[in-house]
Amino acid sequence: MNVKQYTIKVFEIMVDDEAGFLAFVEKNEVLLRRHLLLLKGDVSPEIETFLQKKEIAFTKNIPTTSSKKESQGFTKKSGLEILDKMVRSGQEIATQKDLLALKRINSGATIKTEGNLIALSTVEGAIECNGDFMLLKPSKKSYIKFNGADISQEMEADIFYKIYLKQDEIIISPYKGVISWA
Amino acid sequence: MGIVFAVISGKGGVGKTTTSANLAIGTAMEGKKTVVVDFDIGQRNLDMILGLENRVVYDITHIMDGEANLSQALIKDKKNENLYFLAASQTKDKSVLERDKVKHLIDDLKENFDYIFLDSPAGIEGGFEHTIHYADNVIVVVNPEVSSIRDADRVIGLVDAKSHKAKAGETVGKFLLINRIDPELIEKNEMIATDDILDILSVTLLGKVPEDKRVIDASNTGKPVILHKESEAGKAYRRISKRLCGEDVPFEDVENAPSKGIMGKIKGLFK
Numbered sequence: 001m002n003v004k005q006y007t008i009k010v011f012e013i014m015v016d017d018e019a020g021f022l023a024f025v026e027k028n029e030v031l032l033r034r035h036l037l038l039l040k041g042d043v044s045p046e047i048e049t050f051l052q053k054k055e056i057a058f059t060k061n062i063p064t065t066s067s068k069k070e071s072q073g074f075t076k077k078s079g080l081e082i083l084d085k086m087v088r089s090g091q092e093i094a095t096q097k098d099l100l101a102l103k104r105i106n107s108g109a110t111i112k113t114e115g116n117l118i119a120l121s122t123v124e125g126a127i128e129c130n131g132d133f134m135l136l137k138p139s140k141k142s143y144i145k146f147n148g149a150d151i152s153q154e155m156e157a158d159i160f161y162k163i164y165l166k167q168d169e170i171i172i173s174p175y176k177g178v179i180s181w182a
Numbered sequence: 183m184g185i186v187f188a189v190i191s192g193k194g195g196v197g198k199t200t201t202s203a204n205l206a207i208g209t210a211m212e213g214k215k216t217v218v219v220d221f222d223i224g225q226r227n228l229d230m231i232l233g234l235e236n237r238v239v240y241d242i243t244h245i246m247d248g249e250a251n252l253s254q255a256l257i258k259d260k261k262n263e264n265l266y267f268l269a270a271s272q273t274k275d276k277s278v279l280e281r282d283k284v285k286h287l288i289d290d291l292k293e294n295f296d297y298i299f300l301d302s303p304a305g306i307e308g309g310f311e312h313t314i315h316y317a318d319n320v321i322v323v324v325n326p327e328v329s330s331i332r333d334a335d336r337v338i339g340l341v342d343a344k345s346h347k348a349k350a351g352e353t354v355g356k357f358l359l360i361n362r363i364d365p366e367l368i369e370k371n372e373m374i375a376t377d378d379i380l381d382i383l384s385v386t387l388l389g390k391v392p393e394d395k396r397v398i399d400a401s402n403t404g405k406p407v408i409l410h411k412e413s414e415a416g417k418a419y420r421r422i423s424k425r426l427c428g429e430d431v432p433f434e435d436v437e438n439a440p441s442k443g444i445m446g447k448i449k450g451l452f453k
Binding site for chain 1: 328332333335336338339340342381382384
């Protein structure tokens with residue numbers, strides 16, 4: 001027998017309004033497709049067939065003990081780390097704090113933060129941010145993952161984007177202002 | 183005390199050995215006592231490019247093993263009395279290099295020479311680490327294309343992390359040499375422009391060398407391009423050598439094709 005243990009991330013969703021839930025899934029299909037949904041509340045057969053058709057994995061009514069409000073940031077530490085050096089290919093920066101990256105993040109470099117991330121120069125490397133907020137300027141080469149979702153394809157190159165969580169939904173919006181404070 | 187330059191690139195085939203050979207000749211022509219060491223153990227090439235292959239008796243591994251001393255292994259160039267060469271072994275592999283012995287060798291060379299060029303192997307293993315470990319400066323050779331630039335970025339990061347000087351809190355001089363710039367491809371926007379390369383790598387530009395078909399023939403005949411008076415690449419290496427010797431030589435615009443001659447101009451008219 002071969003036993004393996006995995007730690008997986010799930011989206012816990014309380015279903016109280018079927019139409020609202022279906023609209024939410026429709027809208028966030030790209031984000032949800034690669035994840036497991038943990039559904040709570042009233043899961044109707046319509047919802048189940050809908051998710052099966054969309055090929056989104058789900059499970060329902062498993063008791064979880066984690067308190068919902070505090071689920072964010074259990075590994076995050078408070079504080080800001082300022083990175084004033086260019087991140088070169090092959091270098092990996094990992095932090096549990098918020099990160100302010102002033103210089104370029106080159107192709108082949110990796111940044112991982114549990115906190116928020118602001119990157120002021122061009123990003124060509126890989127970013128994994130599990131914070132609530134991100135501000136960065138992607139390029140064609142960059143790979144950007146926010147709270148487990150690959151959002152690289154959702155953005156155009158060479159424009160600053162604000163990416164944030166709003167009630168567990170990822171909002172990606174171009175930042176039109178001029179960033180002048182660094 | 184001599185100055186040690188490691189010539190590195192990460193990616194292979196971008197012109198490290200050609201660069202080492204030409205810059206060594208160039209600085210020797212400027213009157214500096216120069217030695218160029220082939221650190222590509224097991225894949226000896228520099229001797230051929232310098233046209234000295236028939237003079238190699240002892241190589242770097244013989245020094246490491248104590249079978250020969252430095253003065254026996256150093257090969258003096260016949261054309262230029264300031265230029266010396268230390269060959270790599272063609273038979274042994276990189277494992278013969280030991281850090282203490284490499285340090286000892288480089289210290290010896292620093293006593294006896296003004297300029298020491300270390301021709302690094304491609305990649306980021308053994309031989310590469312030895313060349314950057316005791317270097318005062320590194321010359322990073324790139325071609326204007328993405329994979330070469332990314333590999334250069336990687337090795338610059340390793341220089342910052344691994345060199346003896348960087349560990350002691352001092353900074354290692356990092357210089358960029360852009361090799362094989364093809365004006366035609368730059369014009370067509372198929373090569374990465376110099377400004378973009380400098381932006382990505384953020385190191386000091388040392389020089390730009392244009393693509394020159396004579397380089398291949400020069401390697402085959404053992405007469406490096408710097409000795410060809412009419413070669414554009416040779417002229418570029420000449421300028422870079424002068425810069426290395428402290429002369430303030432302005433950058434030439436090698437990205438733009440030299441005047442195409444009358445036929446080229448006429449063709450241009452009917453484009």
